[in-house]
Amino acid sequence: MQKYELFINPKWLKKLEKDIWVDDHVPAVLKIDENHYAIELSYRGNVIRKKKKKSYHIIFQKPFTVNGAHEIHLNAEFNDISLCRNKLSLDFFDQIGIISPHSKHILLFINRFCKGIYLELESFDQYLLQKRNLPKGPIIYATNYFANFSLLTPENDLKSSLDEGYTIKNGDKNDLASLENLIVMINSFNNDEFEKEILNVLDVEQYFTWLSGVVCTQNFDGFIHNYALYQNSETNLYEITPWDYDGTWGRDLYGRKLEHDYIPITGYNTLTGRLLHFSKFKKLYKSTLSEILEQNFTIETQEPIIEELFQTLLPYISLDPFINLDPVGLKKEQSYMVEFINKRNSYLKQNLDTLI
Template sequence: MQNNAIPEYNISVPFKGVKWIQKGKWANEAVAGVIKAGDKPYEMLIKYRGAHIRSFPKKSYDLLFMKSQSFFGARRIHLNAEYNDPSLIRNKLSLDFFRDIGVLSPEAQHVTLYINGLYQGVYLQLESVDQKFLKKRGLPAGSIYYAISENANFSKYNPTTGKEKRSVTAGYEIKFDPNKSFNSLRELMHCILNSSEKEFPSRIEPLLDIDQYFRWLAGAVCTQNFDGFIHNYALYKNGESKRFEILPWDYDATWGRDIHGDVMGNKYVPIEGYNTLTARLLLHKPYKRQYKRIMEEILDDAFTCRALEQKILALHQSLRPHLVKDPYKHRSLSIFDEEPEFILAFIKNRNKYLKKRLTRLQ
């Protein structure tokens, strides 16, 4: 088991900023402040993050640091309240799981947060997927796009309304692009949407890291992130290979619970997942067999109670002392204490379900 100590962050902001926080009016306007991690102060700008989560009593924040300094190598970090997750570990457990199965993934760590001396509770610090993210890993520079809405479903049509989208890049924002354009993303989308079935393999392979995509797909399917197939991901175009990779993002609605923290049955998401790119790939038997091999490997090794139990228990143990005094607990400590068993039961049942569905990938 790991030590119960997790980092403590102390944020100081002007009184006006505190009033905005308390009144819930801090939407897109950032406030200058200082954050202390240990004894060292860092100047930064802080604002709310997220959409519907801004209405929760426990807020989530974006922190942007000055160009002249970085925060442990980062220019930007995200502090997530994880308000609807009764375990507070699903997001971190997911992102670590993706890394274990060979998918580029943001780092995540739990912290305790104080604002102007008042305890805000347990938070999850998420690494931003940006140029610093690439540099830290020794990866080539390249374009990065965020999938920020359900329109990022690799289709011409909105998945909810069925209406044609205004553009093939709807649902995305540019995080970084040397040309400050969507040109690279448009090239990928035009391939997905306009290639004939016969020419699709020869056109997609120079543009997409197929093996990496299937590992991401397997991770999203195993953890059962219903929304993760049409948003909550980032696309990175490797500057050397010229091929896209896909990265997970915001995976709190996973491991048997939905975005509201309610129970989601272990058979809710099919083994193929959902989106147009996956559907096009799986029309081709070589790709289907490739995905099947990857899924079999993960189900036998990484996505098992044997592989994950100690990590789940260690995370739970490390957070419990800090959650006791968290002023914004959404659910009781008794529910929190049942979560490790709940998650492990989900893994066992989801693994069994997916193994039975492997025949669909023949």
């Protein structure tokens, strides 16, 4: 496992700790192998900020990019005792053909003190598009659970604006206006208009592949949060990509167990509900999900991946001062995840015929 070392002036550390909710960055130096990089550093995330083991957002300053990235995220994965769910999920989306941030585990030190095992994640931005040789295009983050493609909040209150829950990562206000037009279409077009026009603004097949990934991994927040929208400039269609998937593979974001049938086969958000009103879209989703259940979301495919990842972490778990897990506990968690795949796969297959 690669070693990352952060060097921060104590006064800047105190500034970070003074108010954990402030997103202001402070200067620091990141050492990777024998290379030193000038960076800006801040805390990131929501629930994790209250924990002793924090997550970090890093912006490279000098040089401006490192390995093609201007920003990276170091996730503590504190509520996931396996430290693996986020990576397994994002890699799973990659396997089924969805643009997904790449990730790797690293061992983090801050001012010479070991802070344990972290997950380094790519930022989903224009630099990622460039690295993947993908067309340029606006990128909009779903930053809270108001990003449900609806006119109403999850509490059924009228939203103050159509772009509530969204933040522009790459683009301008015109791109946000285009997203608002999509939300208007979803919520106000009659069935004939919607069935025709949605194909001109959304890559529906890609959307159903993404939906299959969320449904398989059972990310409770994934349908109205934890995603980004990318408007491909060549097709002019929206595509959707996952983000923050630690609450998956049988547990929620707090690490609590979730029953394998907790999330229905259709998931939930207004866009999905509107699409699945039409039989041709139902058939497309059924076909997409069925193929993934046969080829990707299986014990035969995923168990070797899980085993390899757990074996990679095993020699380092004793170095993490924030986790209380031994090899026996890690093995039990591995078995729990494999059991979840088996039960979840069976449950979804049994419900495929509801998609008619």
